[in-house]
Amino acid sequence: MCELVISGRRCLCGEVDIQGSKNAALPILAATLLTDKECVIHNCPRITDVEAAVEILRGLGARVSVDENTVCVCAANIDSNVIPKNLMERMRSSVMFLGAVLGRAGEAIICRPGGCRLGDRPIDMHINSLRRLGAKIEEAGDCIVCHLTETRSENITLLYPSVGATENIMLMCAASGSSVRIFNAAREPEIVDLQNFLNLMGARICGAGTDCIIIRPAGKFGGAEYTVMPDRIVASTYSYAVSACGGEAYLRGAEIEHMKLVFEVLKQVGTEVIKEDEGVRIAAFGRPKSLNMIKTLPYPGFPTDVQPFLSAALTIADGESRVCETIFNSRFGYTEDLKKMGAVIDGDNHTIEIKGVPALHGANVEAKDLRGGAALVIAAAAAEGITVVSNVEYINRGYENIERDLTRLGADILRI
Numbered sequence: 001m002c003e004l005v006i007s008g009r010r011c012l013c014g015e016v017d018i019q020g021s022k023n024a025a026l027p028i029l030a031a032t033l034l035t036d037k038e039c040v041i042h043n044c045p046r047i048t049d050v051e052a053a054v055e056i057l058r059g060l061g062a063r064v065s066v067d068e069n070t071v072c073v074c075a076a077n078i079d080s081n082v083i084p085k086n087l088m089e090r091m092r093s094s095v096m097f098l099g100a101v102l103g104r105a106g107e108a109i110i111c112r113p114g115g116c117r118l119g120d121r122p123i124d125m126h127i128n129s130l131r132r133l134g135a136k137i138e139e140a141g142d143c144i145v146c147h148l149t150e151t152r153s154e155n156i157t158l159l160y161p162s163v164g165a166t167e168n169i170m171l172m173c174a175a176s177g178s179s180v181r182i183f184n185a186a187r188e189p190e191i192v193d194l195q196n197f198l199n200l201m202g203a204r205i206c207g208a209g210t211d212c213i214i215i216r217p218a219g220k221f222g223g224a225e226y227t228v229m230p231d232r233i234v235a236s237t238y239s240y241a242v243s244a245c246g247g248e249a250y251l252r253g254a255e256i257e258h259m260k261l262v263f264e265v266l267k268q269v270g271t272e273v274i275k276e277d278e279g280v281r282i283a284a285f286g287r288p289k290s291l292n293m294i295k296t297l298p299y300p301g302f303p304t305d306v307q308p309f310l311s312a313a314l315t316i317a318d319g320e321s322r323v324c325e326t327i328f329n330s331r332f333g334y335t336e337d338l339k340k341m342g343a344v345i346d347g348d349n350h351t352i353e354i355k356g357v358p359a360l361h362g363a364n365v366e367a368k369d370l371r372g373g374a375a376l377v378i379a380a381a382a383a384e385g386i387t388v389v390s391n392v393e394y395i396n397r398g399y400e401n402i403e404r405d406l407t408r409l410g411a412d413i414l415r416i
């Protein structure tokens with residue numbers, strides 16, 4: 001079990017390259033199943049969730065080679081439609097393969113997906129939407145057996161703009177002969193990336209990035225070569241680390257368009273955000289300002305994935321702040337560990353009140369999920385003394401090398 005040992009209270013100054021987006025790369029890798037030609041995906045982050053996606057592709061019979069950040073997939077000989085339980089349980093995105101395997105093979109056998117424990121994470125919207133579109137889906141305990149006997153042209157309205165459900169519908173229907181409209185679709189930039197890749201393969205999809213996505217009948221898909229967008233959540237991680245520690249950092253590759261509310265909140269806590277040619281410069285001096293109230297919302301609202309990083313910075317703000325989590329029903333697990341570092345936090349699974357203190361102190365803390373773990377690293381970099389963050393395997397799911405990146409910014413952080 002790896003641990004990160006961090007000696008805090010150092011300003012962060014320097015430059016860091018922002019890795020490719022985990023949440024764009026994963027559905028795009030699933031989409032490579034929709035053609036028997038070779039696909040080349042560049043700027044794929046080297047993270048354990050991508051490793052799991054590669055294992056799923058290989059388990060289905062695809063030929064996959066990985067060279068640094070480039071993944072080549074040839075799904076000419078798909079000889080299975082079963083995704084084994086041990087792989088399904090490694091990450092939430094494994095459910096993305098349901099739509100892709102159904103779109104390719106017409107039948108799929110999966111188990112319930114795993115992923116970070118952020119509260120209930122049902123897949124009812126995925127199942128109900130795919131059923132509406134012609135999939136016969138039987139749930140037997142943990143196992144889900146799906147057959148696509150016909151693909152219907154339908155209008156699907158999501159009760160909630162679910163990212164995964166939106167992507168699963170796109171993956172199952174992109175290569176079919178049906179016309180589908182998705183209303184109340186999720187609007188995340190990663191969905192635009194998926195649409196761009198699918199269209200490069202031969203799909204006829206428009207509207208991604210808005211709440212109405214239109215999928216039109218398409219011919220046989222060809223291969224495609226594509227570069228994944230930058231990871232806005234990783235860029236947000238380092239932005240809030242600078243806000244908490246003070247200093248100035250250049251985030252090369254960060255796409256300001258994807259992070260409007262993230263940067264607006266940063267400005268409101270007193271951090272400067274300057275757009276430059278190929279990235280964004282973040283500068284902060286002194287303690288962050290407190291925030292009367294911030295609420296996480298579906299994109300383009302303030303992202304739930306950035307909520308832990310903001311809370312970490314607000315623990316040393318110069319006043320009281322309130323953070324409301326509206327997307328997941330248990331995403332404040334990391335606050336127990338922040339309290340071990342001297343943070344003053346009260347509240348419940350929906351809203352927390354943070355009373356800013358002048359400084360946190362080092363402690364032994366445990367990552368309990370991917371972004372909560374990254375928030376503990378931010379707090380440790382800002383705290384006085386030494387902090388040991390354990391269960392770093394959670395952080396490896398979404399960060400290529402968090403200690404490499406933060407060391408480039410001047411942090412004193414070691415992986416043991």
Ligand code: EPZ
Binds near residue numbers: 022121123160304329
């Ligand atoms: C995606 O998860 C991201 N993961 C999450 O990032 C992100 O937090 C989330 O979107 C919200 O932006 C990937 O893209 C791989 P949802 P997803 O479906 O698709 C409920 C990270 O750290 N819901 O939009 O699972 C669900 O329980 C991860 O990178 C249902 O009730 O998110 C949740 O409360 C964490 N039924 C809410 O909707 C369903 O069928 C949002 O879920 C589907 C979802």
